[in-house]
Amino acid sequence: MDAVVNQAVSSTEIELIIGNSKRNFSGITSTMLQVVSYQKHMIPLRIMGKNNLTDASLAISFWQVVKMCQRPLANGKLRIFHARRVDEMIQGVVLKYLFRAKIKLVFSSAAQRKRAKFTCWLTRRMDAVIAMCKASASYLENPPSTIIYHGVNTSAYTASADKQQAWQALNLLAPSQVKGKRGIAILGRVRKQKGVHLFVQSCIAILNDYPDYTAVIVGGIAAKHEKYTQELRDSIAQAGLSDRIIFAGEQDFADIPKIFSSLSLVVALSEREGFGLTILEAMSSGVAVLASEAGAWPEVIRQGVDGYVVPVNDLAAVKDKMALLLSDETKLAQMGHSGRQRVEEYYTVEREAIELTRFLKTLV
Known part of the structure; x- marks a missing residue:
């Protein structure tokens, strides 16, 4: 297994794989990175793709995920692949159904618009769907598994005294x-x-x-x-x-x-x-x-x-x-x-x- 996967947390312990498909920095990227800065202390994780990462030790490639996820975790449980974009859902579906990765697929949906048929098809392949607010939940084909509102780093965004x-x-x-x-x-x-x-x-x-x-x-x-x-x-x-x-x-x-x-x-x-x-x-x-x-x-x-x-x-x-x-x-x-x-x-x-x-x- 690649050295990247073995840093800090062994591949057998990694429970969460996070999609990171966009090369250009975006609002979704910012959200993901802010959440990961706290989430990495709560669950063993890796980010699939090195785009915009400041911590290279968290990066893992698609093929490393394929190899790692041929087997479930040591306790028999499945890993989670978390997608925030449509193309990341595609990656997750390919991993699970083409390469037989032992994973569960989760999609966080923020969009407030009618989805294309292919997007709806992908969403139905997910094991869970998270909506970012009530409004985005209303655009889903089926009710979301849960609603989790975005947050902001209050230590970075502070009020000036004057x-x-x-x-x-x-x-x-x-x-x-x-x-x-x-x-x-x-x-x-x-x-x-x-x-x-x-x-x-x-x-x-x-x-x-x-x-x-x-x-x-x-x-x-x-x-x-x-x-x-x-x-x-x-x-x-x-x-x-x-x-x-x-x-x-x-x-x-x-x-x-x-x-x-x-x-x-x-x-x-x-x-x-x-x-x-x-x-x-x-x-x-x-x-x-x-x-x-x-x-x-x-x-x-x-x-x-x-x-x-x-x-x-x-x-x-x-x-x-x-x-x-x-x-x-x-x-x-x-x-x-x-x-x-x-x-x-x-x-x-x-x-x-x-x-x-x-x-x-x-x-x-």
Whole structure:
């Protein structure tokens, strides 16, 4: 057996194999890695594929899994293969039904859309299906085995003691750009599906009434979305707000927690989401939130307590609630504080890892 498999935990003891098929770093990858950082202390595991791993000792190849899983564990129990993507379900099915691997298949489903027939077929091959929230559960062909909400690393995403000071200290904008006293932002890839135009149009409409705030769009711009982005830049320029509504571009992943903690308001206006960790990361950072009715956001955000949820693609509602939030700095700060408390109580990554591991152990 390969040396990788033998590091720290012998191959006969490994109980959990986790799919890791995507080369590019994604939200699913981030979630998996955060959960694994706690889960690896609770159950012997390996990750199939070395993409984006900082701990190479956890990596295992497909063929190593094939060889290892020809036999069950020493106690006769089956190992678990945990998939979070469709192609990982395919890998699991190939392992189990083609190579006769002695495994049980588990799929975590976050998507909120009607599934293709092939995806439904794959899902029926799973021994258990975990939904990430009630909304994602409603899109499954059959009820899920359980619902386990995502969590966030509250040690990484922390609230700053002084938002205004943290914003001023943030090295996000160019030296020639005016920061204003406070920052508000939308974070994620710049494209229409993420509702960036709703954020920009709302800022154009109301920012003149709130001169202390600067709005930033944090995220990468793919070539196919450059026209969309340029149209937004043109609208901002025509409104004379190029110094107050700023495209900050893609930022280093390690800097994202610092950016969150400096903000007074985070806006997320996607047409659809799987779960949507952005809002949890913002709340953990002590930031008030304004979100569309996508992903798990309506289940997570307490209306008027942590922020507000508005209908998808409702520009009037976004303008109204953004103005309401910016009009009262004291209330805005209290919402951030309340959001942090809510995450600490219900949405930590430690809690997710514990619930997930407990459930998986019931299967073996």
